[in-house]
Amino acid sequence: MGALEGKVAVITGGNGGIGLATARRFVKEGAYVFITGRRQAELDKAVSLIGKNVTAVRGDVSKLEDLDHLYDVVRKEKGRVDVVFANAGLVDPVLLTDSTPDTYDKQFNLNARGVYFTVQKALPLLADNASIILSGSAAWQMGIPALGAYSATKAALVSFVRTWTAELASRGIRANVISPGPTETPMVHVGAKASDEGTSDYFKKMIPMGRLGTADELASAAVFLASDESSFITGIDLPVDGGTASR
């Protein structure tokens, strides 16, 4: 029997990278999965890759009406949610000196505000004992040039889950962050943009394990936090970073 047999999961940013790898693992473990993303073509590809027990809902997590639409679809099709994986995020590497309100707002609107409302709007559908998982980043507790605003958006998530732990524990609902280190997805190449070195060289120096993580390694951590195997874990930040934040 799978670790998520019969569970209903919502994964934002589920049409690529870590979100897609997680959606595949969740379905393998017995879950039904709703995925979102802005690009319809990538959503379609993701659905055929996942193969079964998946519904794609196109939408932008930074737009609250799109979130309403997402949960309308979930309510109609399944009526409840057991796992929310608020994973959609973006990085725009820019030094403090060059930052603009636009570079700042773009990252906060999706990574912090979008995540906050992804969870708030899920609440009416959330089953008792549900699991909320947010995609943070090891960067939140480091000092990486050009990732100032990005890292701060991710620090906010570590704070969110602490409050939500206090607010939601009486319903048995758990809330945790997964903080990836540099992971082999399209995003990691954007994150390295500020450096002249290639992506791998730039990040490898930071990672004690000497290699990037894979989306599948993040997915197995997400399965753990989504499942009852982590029933006494809530309010934490789980670094899945090859030691990057601990070195």
Added chain:
Amino acid sequence: MGKLEGKVAVITGGSSGMALASAKRFVEEGAYVFITGRRQEALDEAVELIGRNVTGVRGDAANLDDLDRLFETVKREKGKIDILFASAGTGEAVPLGKITEQHFDAAFGLNVRGTLFTVQKALPLFNDGGSIIMTGSNASAKGFAGWGVYAASKLALRSFARTWLNELKGRNIRVNVLVPGAIATPMQEEVLSKEAKEMFESMIPRGKMGQPEEVATVALFLASDDSSFVNGGELFVDGGMSAI
């Protein structure tokens, strides 16, 4: 197929509590497990409970000769180690002002010194790609009156993990600290009064202590390839007590 098929695990303090629950789970997932403890009777009961694929080795994890004997047995029987769960630990409440040398040495002698030499003596037998798990305590992140020495000894493990992460990365051996909060184990029964238990329970968001089995699942995660990119970290299993 189990998550630990064919793996060899050594679990100190494995005859009771959360480490015993972990030993049981590891065997269910396909591992062969060596457990230790000082009381032969408790070890025998644990071996019987686990039922198969387990060897009990009597010994004190604070005693280096006993550790040598443990790893000689492991070497003879299996020749290698994939997972080390250094869980044996001790603590009692003594407030500043009443702390004696004996109190300090008991906690640091087992929790820090014992854990260090458990890991060091295991290393020659370790397979590359293995996993080392040490048991901390969320007391290190709180300020429970009376638990200062215990809390400090457990936080030393967090520091070890950071250093060893870098020393062992060439062999791809991962090192993490599992950090329990209040867990309903025999140790708790022994050291905590009814009032103290209620006090701890009131600090847990869900209002109920953790069960040893809820720690065993986390030990399994850290022991298995599911956590292959989790390294040098601490994983709190405390129901959110230290988060709020």
